[in-house]
Amino acid sequence: MSEVCQRITLCKPAEVEAGKAIRVEKGGLALAVFNLDGEFHVTDDACTHGPGSLSEGCITGDVVECDFHNGAFNIRTGEVVQPPCMIPLKTYRTVVDSDGFVSIEL
Numbered sequence: 001m002s003e004v005c006q007r008i009t010l011c012k013p014a015e016v017e018a019g020k021a022i023r024v025e026k027g028g029l030a031l032a033v034f035n036l037d038g039e040f041h042v043t044d045d046a047c048t049h050g051p052g053s054l055s056e057g058c059i060t061g062d063v064v065e066c067d068f069h070n071g072a073f074n075i076r077t078g079e080v081v082q083p084p085c086m087i088p089l090k091t092y093r094t095v096v097d098s099d100g101f102v103s104i105e106l
């Protein structure tokens, strides 16, 4: 039995500057697409602590700090690295597909 894999195309790599993120709404999801030195990572855009939008957060290395209450997450793993956040951030398997788009696989 094969696993069902849904791929959602989000953006072109050039739309996200290195060290930055953009918000993309697609497939009923609100996502943050991060470019960490040419490596793309996708998480939920909503902070797990409140109304913060992580695509507008401050990125240092592979950590994003929410600009609401300064909680922070590891962008690669979603793990909380700074309170007041307690709940990890959802991350998505991210690929640059053969058509050259940043996509996630569900």
Ligand code: FES
Binding pocket: 047, 048, 049, 050, 051, 052, 066, 067, 068, 069, 070, 071, 072, 084, 085
């Ligand atoms: S809403 Fe993000 S740290 Fe509170």
